[in-house]
Amino acid sequence: MAEARELNLTLDFCLRVGEVLLSSGAGAADVTATMQALAWQLGVKNVEVDVTFTSLAMGFQPDPEEPAFVLIRQVKQREIDYADLTEVDHLVRDVLRGDADLKEARQRLARIVSSGHPVPRWAATLGWGAMCAGVGLQLGGGLAVVAIAFVAAVAIDRLLLVMARRRLPFFYRQVAGGAVAALIAVAGAAFLDDLDLSVVVTANIIMLLAGIGFMGALHDALSGFYVTAGARLTEALLATAGIIAGVSGGLQVGTAFGVDVGRLEPGAVADLGQASALAFGAAVCAASFGFASYAPWRALPPIGLIAAVAILISQSAEATSSLGRAWPTAVAAFFVGLVSYGISARLKVPPLVVVVPAIVPMLPGLSIYRGLSLLTEGPAATSEGLLAIITAAAVALALAAGVILGEYVAQPLQREARRLESRLAGPRLVGPLRIRPPKPKRVRRSSSSEA
Structure with missing residues (x-):
C-alpha cells in the first residue's frame, strides 16, 4: 500500500x-x-x-x-x-x-x-499597452498611432479579463477584443483626418493575433506531436476568425456613423529607411511582451536587444535579396535560437522565456488575419487570401525551424539525448537536456579497507 x-x-x-x-x-x-x-x-x-x-x-x-x-x-x-x-x-x-x-x-x-504573480495585474495591463505601442512604432506610425494603440490595448486587456472571469468562451473574447480595437480606431479616425486606419487597427489587434499559437503548432509538428499541433492550429485559426468578426463589426458601426473606412489592409513593417524606429519598436514590443507575461526583470533588456537585432537581420536580408520573406525570417530566427541558449543560461531562465518574446515582432499574425479576411470577401479575393495564408504558414515554419536549428547548434547534444526516441529528438527550450540523471560513480575500496 x-x-x-x-x-x-x-x-x-x-x-x-x-x-x-x-x-x-x-x-x-x-x-x-x-x-x-x-x-x-x-x-x-x-x-x-x-x-x-x-x-x-x-x-x-x-x-x-x-x-x-x-x-x-x-x-x-x-x-x-x-x-x-x-x-x-x-x-x-x-x-x-x-x-x-x-x-x-x-x-x-x-x-x-x-x-x-510577481507584479500586479494592472502592471501587466500596462505591459500589453506598451507592447502595442511598440508595434505602432514598428509599423512607422506617429505619436497618435502609438497613443491610440496603447489606450486600445489597455481597454482590450481589461475587457478580456472581465470576460474571462465570467468564463465566456475564448472565441467570444476575441470577437469583443477585435470590436473594441476597431471602434477605438474608428473614433480616432473620426477626429484625425490624416490617421491611417489600417495601421491603427493593426497596432490595436496585435495582442489578439494568434501568431504564437500558429508557430507553436508547427513546432509540435516538427517534433512529431501531430495531434497537439492540429489542436494548436485549430485554436489559432478560431482566434483569428473571432478577431475578423469583431473588427468587421466595429468597422460597420463606423460606416453607419459616416466614417470612411474603405478596405482594411494590415500595416506593413517599416522599411530600412526607418531602421532606428524599427529596431526600437521591436525592442519595446518584445520586452513589453516579456513583462506582461511575468518574465524575470533581468531577462527584459536582453530580450529587447535580441529582438531589435533579429528584426534588422530579417528586414535587411529581405530588402537586399530576392529570397522573399520566409528565408530572411528563418535566418533571423536562427540567430535568436543561437544566442538565446547562452544568454538564458547566464540569466538562469529557460530558453523559452527569451525565445518567444524575441520572435514576437516577427510573428505572422497579420498575414493570418489578412488571409482569412480576404477569404470572407468572396471568390474574387480567394486567390489573394490563400496566398496570404500560405505566406503566414511559410513564415511560421521558418520561425519554428530557425529557432530549433539555432538551439540544435547551441546546445550540446549529450549521449543521453541521442537515446531518446525519434519523436522526442530535439533541443530543449524548457527542462533538462537529459532524459535520465547520470549514474553515480562507483568508489573502489582500498586493500586496507577490504582487509
Whole structure:
C-alpha cells in the first residue's frame, strides 16, 4: 500500500509539472521529456507519457501481470506566466541533481502555483499597452498611432479579463477584443483626418493575433506531436476568425456613423529607411511582451536587444535579396535560437522565456488575419487570401525551424539525448537536456579497507 501511495504521488507530481510547462507555451516534446526525466529520477522507470493540447496522461505498469497505474490531468488554465515557468524549471533541475526529494519538491511546486504573480495585474495591463505601442512604432506610425494603440490595448486587456472571469468562451473574447480595437480606431479616425486606419487597427489587434499559437503548432509538428499541433492550429485559426468578426463589426458601426473606412489592409513593417524606429519598436514590443507575461526583470533588456537585432537581420536580408520573406525570417530566427541558449543560461531562465518574446515582432499574425479576411470577401479575393495564408504558414515554419536549428547548434547534444526516441529528438527550450540523471560513480575500496 505504501508503494502504491508513493507511486501515485510521483506520477501526480510529474503531471503537475507538465501542466505548468504546457500552459506556459512549452512544446509537447519538452513536456514529455521533462516528465519522463522526473519519473526516472524519483524511481519510476519506463513510464508512458501522453501529451495533448488539453490533457496529460501518465501510466506505469510494474509487471505485465499486474494492473497499470494511469493518471490523467486536464490542462484548463492557459495564462502564460514565465515567472512560474522559471521557478518550476529550477525545481526540475534540483530534483534531477538529487537536491530535492519528492516531498520537498511537491511542497515547492504547491508554493509556486499558489503564490500569485510577481507584479500586479494592472502592471501587466500596462505591459500589453506598451507592447502595442511598440508595434505602432514598428509599423512607422506617429505619436497618435502609438497613443491610440496603447489606450486600445489597455481597454482590450481589461475587457478580456472581465470576460474571462465570467468564463465566456475564448472565441467570444476575441470577437469583443477585435470590436473594441476597431471602434477605438474608428473614433480616432473620426477626429484625425490624416490617421491611417489600417495601421491603427493593426497596432490595436496585435495582442489578439494568434501568431504564437500558429508557430507553436508547427513546432509540435516538427517534433512529431501531430495531434497537439492540429489542436494548436485549430485554436489559432478560431482566434483569428473571432478577431475578423469583431473588427468587421466595429468597422460597420463606423460606416453607419459616416466614417470612411474603405478596405482594411494590415500595416506593413517599416522599411530600412526607418531602421532606428524599427529596431526600437521591436525592442519595446518584445520586452513589453516579456513583462506582461511575468518574465524575470533581468531577462527584459536582453530580450529587447535580441529582438531589435533579429528584426534588422530579417528586414535587411529581405530588402537586399530576392529570397522573399520566409528565408530572411528563418535566418533571423536562427540567430535568436543561437544566442538565446547562452544568454538564458547566464540569466538562469529557460530558453523559452527569451525565445518567444524575441520572435514576437516577427510573428505572422497579420498575414493570418489578412488571409482569412480576404477569404470572407468572396471568390474574387480567394486567390489573394490563400496566398496570404500560405505566406503566414511559410513564415511560421521558418520561425519554428530557425529557432530549433539555432538551439540544435547551441546546445550540446549529450549521449543521453541521442537515446531518446525519434519523436522526442530535439533541443530543449524548457527542462533538462537529459532524459535520465547520470549514474553515480562507483568508489573502489582500498586493500586496507577490504582487509
